[in-house]
Amino acid sequence: MMQVRGLRAGYGGSQVLRGVDFELAPAEILAVLGRNGSGRSTLARALMGLVPCQGEVLWQGRDIAGWPTHRIARSGIGYVPESREVFADLTVLQNLQLGLPVEAAAPGAGPGWTLDTVLVLFPALQDRLGVPAGSLSGGEQQMLALARSLLGNPRLLIVDEPTEGLAPAVVQAVAQCLQASRERGMAVLLIEQKLSLAEALCERCLVMGQGQVRHDGSLRDLLARPTLRQAWLEV
Secondary structure (H helix, E strand, O other): OEEEEEEEEEEOOEEEEEEEEEEEOOOOEEEEEOOOOOOHHHHHHHHOOOOOEEEEEEEOOEEOOOOOHHHHHHOOEEEEOOOOOOOOOOEHHHHHHHOOOHHHOOOOOOOOOOHHHHHHHOHHHHHHOOOEHHHOOHHHHHHHHHHHHHOOOOOEEEEEOOOOOOOHHHHHHHHHHHHHHHHOOOEEEEEOOOHHHHHHHOOEEEEEEOOEEEEEEEHHHHHOOHHHHHHHOOO
């Protein structure tokens, strides 16, 4: 579904990604692991056109490197940043409606994810539809950000640190969301620092370090290599 070749990116004169290569299959959840500063979030931003990059990002056969972010999103890639980026002054319902394609503006309309189905997935949002999104807890805002992205019915969802600082019950809801997305045929690029969520969802992982891929293979192989984990992961 996606092939990334020689991807380089950075900020100003500072290079963060130093030639990243990987592939992503349809309906795969691929974990991108590593310490803070390893380049994981920059990778997500580069794939979404939010930082200048060089190299190839082949998305369903087309090179989208250098495309503007809105065009990348319309090509079928959703993005939930670490900061969540909900519209604080709009209600929960209004935030969700912003995620809907124009032709699916009514609940229950269109194929794939709908307002009805995301509210089944995140029932905590059902009773909060009329309140400003800025008044939600951190966990509720994460649910809202995920639900809004799903409503665009992307074929790939890039999620950056979705469980950071969240209660165990919310972490479980996030895991259920990503699993349900895979069951519907969606691929997920899961940017994570910790192994726990990756262990629950992923068979394969990338380990980033100093802007490069230090391991691309099975999660089981990573767990069996303590030297690799100690070198590139928080332990």
